Amino acid sequence: MPSYLFDSAAAQAADRFSALESCYDAASRRALELTGLTSGWRCLEVGGGSGSLGDWLGERVGPEGEVTVTELEPRWAVSRARPKHVRLLRHDIARDPLPGKNYDLIHARLVLLHLPERLEVLPRLAASLQPGGWLVLEEFDCSWTPVLACEDEAAAELFGRVHTVLMGLLEKAGADPLWGRRVLGAMAAVGLTDLTATTFAEAWRGGNTEIALHRHNIDQVDDQLVAAGVASGELDAFRTLLQHPGFIVNSYPLISARGRRRHARGKGKPR
Numbered sequence: 001m002p003s004y005l006f007d008s009a010a011a012q013a014a015d016r017f018s019a020l021e022s023c024y025d026a027a028s029r030r031a032l033e034l035t036g037l038t039s040g041w042r043c044l045e046v047g048g049g050s051g052s053l054g055d056w057l058g059e060r061v062g063p064e065g066e067v068t069v070t071e072l073e074p075r076w077a078v079s080r081a082r083p084k085h086v087r088l089l090r091h092d093i094a095r096d097p098l099p100g101k102n103y104d105l106i107h108a109r110l111v112l113l114h115l116p117e118r119l120e121v122l123p124r125l126a127a128s129l130q131p132g133g134w135l136v137l138e139e140f141d142c143s144w145t146p147v148l149a150c151e152d153e154a155a156a157e158l159f160g161r162v163h164t165v166l167m168g169l170l171e172k173a174g175a176d177p178l179w180g181r182r183v184l185g186a187m188a189a190v191g192l193t194d195l196t197a198t199t200f201a202e203a204w205r206g207g208n209t210e211i212a213l214h215r216h217n218i219d220q221v222d223d224q225l226v227a228a229g230v231a232s233g234e235l236d237a238f239r240t241l242l243q244h245p246g247f248i249v250n251s252y253p254l255i256s257a258r259g260r261r262r263h264a265r266g267k268g269k270p271r
């Protein structure tokens with residue numbers, strides 16, 4: 001059976017999580033605020049990684065609310081101190097029953113993209129919302145990472161080549177690198193309403209913190225990249241390129257898709 005390519009138990013996972021946090025948490029917080037998130041809400045954060053967004057949700061809902069953060073491999077989130085109303089659970093969203101129901105908000109960032117079972121998981125998430133509750137799924141469209149500036153055409157080709165092989169590995173593991181462009185349609189197909197999406201992308205310059213996400217990704221699967229045909233010298237050149245200030249590449253666009261469970265007929269307007 002295909003499995004998650006970037007093993008969260010591996011030592012490099014900590015660097016990947018902190019890169020995701022610094023690149024995308026601000027955009028995710030903005031997308032979550034658009035639901036009207038407020039004190040007292042019951043929230044589920046699926047595949048919470050380092051736990052940074054789960055903790056932020058905990059601050060927003062306060063002790064009158066509650067947040068459950070699930071994670072296949074909770075070892076990175078476990079070290080953060082958190083208040084009692086934020087709980088962390090080892091949980092497999094593809095196989096285990098959901099830990100609760102009637103949520104005001106369910107959020108998952110870059111989790112369903114990786115799951116071969118994404119289309120079975122999605123209706124289970126939708127059914128676990130209370131009427132009027134929000135599902136926010138944030139996913140990449142990995143196809144749009146153009147090189148925006150580069151002093152050397154061969155270097156830009158190298159970036160494209162290594163990145164394409166990485167995408168092939170993801171697909172082989174059951175991920176859908178284009179899920180970001182499909183997620184809103186999939187949410188419509190399970191009956192969610194008030195659908196809308198915002199997309200965040202920015203330019204990543206060589207040597208800066210954000211572009212390091214590419215390095216952490218390839219460091220974690222470098223043996224698989226070599227087995228798939230990338231020469232180890234190309235990987236070294238790729239790492240060097242990511243340090244070059246003349247190299248600028250578009251970030252992965254993060255599509256933040258929002259939808260809510262329909263209100264029962266005659267039960268009044270959405271909040």
Ligand SMILES: C[S@@+](CC[C@H](N)C(=O)[O-])C[C@H]1O[C@@H](n2cnc3c(N)ncnc32)[C@H](O)[C@@H]1O
Nearest residue numbers: 008020047048049071072092093094109110111
């Ligand atoms: C790309 S990371 C994203 C982490 C976090 N959501 C973020 O955006 O920073 C994908 C996360 O999904 C988790 N994951 C993968 N398969 C899972 C599953 N079946 N159930 C729960 N979590 C899963 C991984 O352990 C990993 O933490």
